[in-house]
Amino acid sequence: MSTKKNNILLIALLLVAQWAFSQTAEPTFYGKIVVDSASVENINVLNSRTQKATVTNAKGEFSMGVKIGDLLILSSFNLETKRKFVRAEDLRGELILLKMTLLANELDEVKVQQSEITAESLRIPTATKHYTPAERKVRTATTGLLDPLFNKLSGRTRMLKKQVLVEKNEKLLLKLDGLYEDKYYTDVLKIPNDYIGGFQYYIVEDPDFARALVDKNKTLTMFYIKKLAVDYVDLIKQEEAEAAKSTETQK
Structure with missing residues (x-):
């Protein structure tokens, strides 16, 4: 009898676990x-x-x-x-x-730059620039004699620059986290709740907003976020319109 009860209990626990997983997955x-x-x-x-x-x-x-x-x-x-x-x-x-659309792979004309008098050429000490790991890779790929040409032709430089951009965006997202409550996004900016995460990534890619965020300029940050919210809502509407049009075409 006890074995039967244990089996029933085990089955019940498995069903509960499966239900809980389906709710969180x-x-x-x-x-x-x-x-x-x-x-x-x-x-x-x-x-x-x-x-x-x-x-x-x-x-x-x-x-x-x-x-x-x-x-x-x-x-x-x-x-x-x-x-x-x-x-x-x-x-x-x-x-x-x-x-997706293919980019035109154009090789810019190589130009010989005239030498200029710089602090480095005059050996005047300058502030040392600290590079992030991604920035160091870009610097390595774009300096030297033949490496820049090979890297440009292969697309490696473009890829490395994108890594730098992703790295910067992650830092900006951390600064943005907790700055505004979800209610502000939904009630004031009219961003649907499900789209808040996407909107946050969208705005940190904007150079003006990013600069204001880094400078901790609340006035400019508020100005740009409202402007970008209007653009983002329009993008959502365009996406929905295209989806509806695609559905009608398939019918």
């Missing part, structure tokens, strides 16, 4: 990137809310845990960056096709 977004005449492998996919990232496989496919309203940022050194808002319709387990 994030749904999965399945995507496939499509690019004309270019490789779709190893394209970076970043969830701006969680800061988790993945890369596409040889077919351009990827999967990622998300929530409705998350902003996915798709990037590669040879492609134009694409942003994708996650909607409820995207989480039905179907593969979502995402079109």
